[in-house]
Amino acid sequence: MSERDMRLKELRKEQDRKHSELDGLRRMRYTGELTDQVWFMNESEKIQARIDELEKNINTVETAVKDWRKYADQAFMFARYAKEDFDSGDPERMQYVMKALAELKLLDRTVLFTPIKYLIPIKKAVSEMKSKSETDPTHILQGSNDLSGFNSKLWWSI
Numbered sequence: 579m580s581e582r583d584m585r586l587k588e589l590r591k592e593q594d595r596k597h598s599e600l601d602g603l604r605r606m607r608y609t610g611e612l613t614d615q616v617w618f619m620n621e622s623e624k625i626q627a628r629i630d631e632l633e634k635n636i637n638t639v640e641t642a643v644k645d646w647r648k649y650a651d652q653a654f655m656f657a658r659y660a661k662e663d664f665d666s667g668d669p670e671r672m673q674y675v676m677k678a679l680a681e682l683k684l685l686d687r688t689v690l691f692t693p694i695k696y697l698i699p700i701k702k703a704v705s706e707m708k709s710k711s712e713t714d715p716t717h718i719l720q721g722s723n724d725l726s727g728f729n730s731k732l733w734w735s736i
Contacts, residue, residue: 586639593632600625664699676704 603621606612656678663671 582639582643586636589632589636589639593629593636596625596629596632600629672703673707676707679704 600622603612603618603625607618612618660675660679664675666672
C-alpha cells in the first residue's frame, strides 16, 4: 500500500470516528443525558469543524493522486515519442527532447534511468549543447546562419 493510500485510509478512519462522536453527542442530547445547550453547541461546532477539515484534507490528497497520474501519463507519452521526435531532423523537436531529458523530474526527485541505445546520442548531444552554449553563447543571438566562424571557435573547447 502506498503512502498516499495509507494517508487516505487514516484520514477517512478519523473522519468516521468524528462522525460517530458527533452522533453520540446528539444521542446524548436527545435522550436527556446532556442538558447544557451551550456546551452541546460548542462541542458540536468543534467536531463539525474537524470533520470539514478532514474532508478538505481528503480532497487534497485525492487531487494529488489524480494530478500525479496526469504527470505520469505525460512522462510516458514523452518517453514513447522521444525517439521519433529526435530522429525527425527538426532542430526544435530535437532540442525539446534534449531539454526534457536534462530537466526531467518527478515529485521533486530526479528520475534516474539507464539509457536505451537510441537515448545515448541524446545524452551526448545534451552535453555537447551545453559545452557549445558555454563556448559561443552569442552565435545564436547574432542571428547569423554562417557557421564557418562557429566551427573555428570549437578547437579550444574540446
